Amino acid sequence: MSPHRFLGFGFAAADLLLEIGDDGKVTFALGAGESVLGAPDRALAGRTWQSLFDVDDHPMVEAMFRGLDDGARAGPVVLKVAGDEERSANLTAIRLPQNKGAISCALSKAAQRGAAGLQSREDFEARAAELLAGATQELELAFVDVVGLSQQKAGSPDAARVDALLAGALRAQAYRGEAATEVGPDRYALVRAADEPAAALISRISRVLSDVGLEKIAPTSAAMPLTGSVRPKQVAQALRFALNQVLREGLKKPLPSSLSNALEQALQSTLSNAGALGAAIRQRRFSLAYQPVVNLSDGALHHHEVLVRFGAQGSPFPTIRMAEELDLIEPLDVAVLEETLKVLASDPTLTLAVNVSGRSVMSEAYVSRVVDLLRKSPSIKGRLMFELTESAAVEDLGLADRHIQALRAAGCEVCLDDFGAGAASLAYLQQLTLDLLKIDGRYIRDLQHGGREATFVKHLVNMCGELKVRTLAEMVETPEAEEAVRKAGVHYAQGWLYGRATEKPTPTLDAAVGRRFREGALSIRTAHDRQAPWG
Incomplete structure (x- = not known):
């Protein structure tokens, strides 16, 4: 194996190592292919990456690969293995300049992934709370405002593909590739690792939109650290407060500084809103x-x-x-x-x-x-x-x-x-x-x-x-x-x-x-x- 391949695969411990060429086909495979993907590594070479993963995850992987600059890393995200309802895999990817455009991928066995695509608000709140409880790294609640998307998409010959790729791009940046939702028209939220700059998130989404012909859109983002002492049952309430704030006001108003700050604001708002809403109903x-x-x-x-x-x-x-x-x-x-x-x-x-x-x-x-x-x-x-x-x-x-x-x-x-x-x-x-x-x-x-x-x-x-x-x-x-x-x-x-x-x-x-x-x-x-x- 050449030195640049060792470097490409050294960024993560993995059960299976793959190299994906610029034509989308596996050019190299090494490791426990049978265990991870249900096929021995020697049988993977020449197959397209689309044949390896469930079709519902294709937009996410496509967005993930498109957004990789030389030296950039993406993932890990959880994918369902094609043709096997019981098998899922963690995927982390990196593009090295020495590899002439090829993408190095590290895969390992994973617990079943959650729902594909963007989640409903209700499901997102519940899943985000679950992910936060089991996370091994600091997370944040990130928001992306894609002003003008609906207007430009209306003139697109394939609006459904735009939706799929955008959902894929958001999932590709989300923790485990599954915690993303639509907050309101042209506004989205995702739970993601807190260690990546917001500029990288915006850059990758902009690239995906540009690839489908939407070049005049300038996404913006903001994030709330998911830190602070909050009991598990209160996490969803704090998340909901932040989501509702962005739904009402976009990203104009500063987000809460932490989960505990969001919960405090939510409780204050609840006391005020209970009386106001009760009066509105009665009157x-x-x-x-x-x-x-x-x-x-x-x-x-x-x-x-x-x-x-x-x-x-x-x-x-x-x-x-x-x-x-x-x-x-x-x-x-x-x-x-x-x-x-x-x-x-x-x-x-x-x-x-x-x-x-x-x-x-x-x-x-x-x-x-x-x-x-x-x-x-x-x-x-x-x-x-x-x-x-x-x-x-x-x-x-x-x-x-x-x-x-x-x-x-x-x-x-x-x-x-x-x-x-x-x-x-x-x-x-x-x-x-x-x-x-x-x-x-x-x-x-x-x-x-x-x-x-x-x-x-x-x-x-x-x-x-x-x-x-x-x-x-x-x-x-x-x-x-x-x-x-x-x-x-x-x-x-x-x-x-x-x-x-x-x-x-x-x-x-x-x-x-x-x-x-x-x-x-x-x-x-x-x-x-x-x-x-x-x-």
Whole structure:
């Protein structure tokens, strides 16, 4: 072995050493290939790196390799081994100038990696707390603001690839390659090692964006050290405070100086917010917005989802999360329900769906209140629907199902929101008797490109068909996405393609929607003919 190879492999203890040429193929392999990748080292030469690792990890490895300057090191990150659900590997990489562009990689066996791609806010907070508890080095919570990304991406011929590579670049910089999330539009967060300069993070993300033709974007970053004396159960609360601050204000305001400082600020904010939010709920200082849901069989308006808005903020997420944490979500759900019933009473043509937290569904007082209100307003029967959100709060599925059946007996259909994300899993579909299931938007966004998302959605629709549960796709934003969910046999769709949330329910849809459905009527019928009859 040449001296520069010894130098390249000397940067980390490893079970397996690989050298990847500039054509993406393994030019050299030495070590326990069978143990790490399931193939002897002598069989690895000539294979592409893509054939070694799970396809979900390809964007991360690609971003990782693209961001390596001569002498620079990246990793370790945890990857799933291709074709083996049980096997994962740690990967660390370095590019040495003597290697003529080749990348030296050190691999070792690893515990199974977490979820691929960007995590949901909820999953990120939980996973970040777990990683911090077991970390062997100092970590930081880093934020990246990519101003202008959405605007430039809109003009890109392959926006999905941009999203995948950016997610890969963030994961490549994250601790173990798995703790990264989207905080808000064009804003991201990740847990990373504190020893690498922020400039390196920005440089690598800028390079990936430039490689896909987005050269006029200048990312910025800031970080909060994950230090300070904080009990394990309080870590997520401190992280959430920092994430919410960046969601509201971007990187204009200085971040907390440590986890303990973030927790202190969070507790002070909680005391202040509890009183303010309680007053806002009692005094109805919120507004309702309405987003249309269409029937994919004919393009007609089916119902509107009712969304709550506080002030001029773009997203209600922080306030709703606050209500959950301060045990105010049930009063908020009741207040939104009462305002929705007034709207239904004023217009007999409307059908509206209100969100209800899993915490409220578990409450006998909430369900009794709903049944009592509907008994007093018989004209509303059959026109009120419920979307079950924050299903992680449903600790007793048997009790939840009994309460759901009480709502259904009162004339309301019940939909499980965000299926495929967070806690909404097959156990809920198995143990709760539901009318509709809303498929999480991350599957819909990539459905048109085929692959795992398409397989997941098609199997889910078929399974729901057997259970006589209708399906609703969210985040349908393009005609191509609409065609994909239609072919998959999904019943209803919601998203910007049909209109954003408005201050008043729209009586009809845009004429272009109806025209599109008339043109696609044959494919609609064909898709639904494949589904079992509903009976």
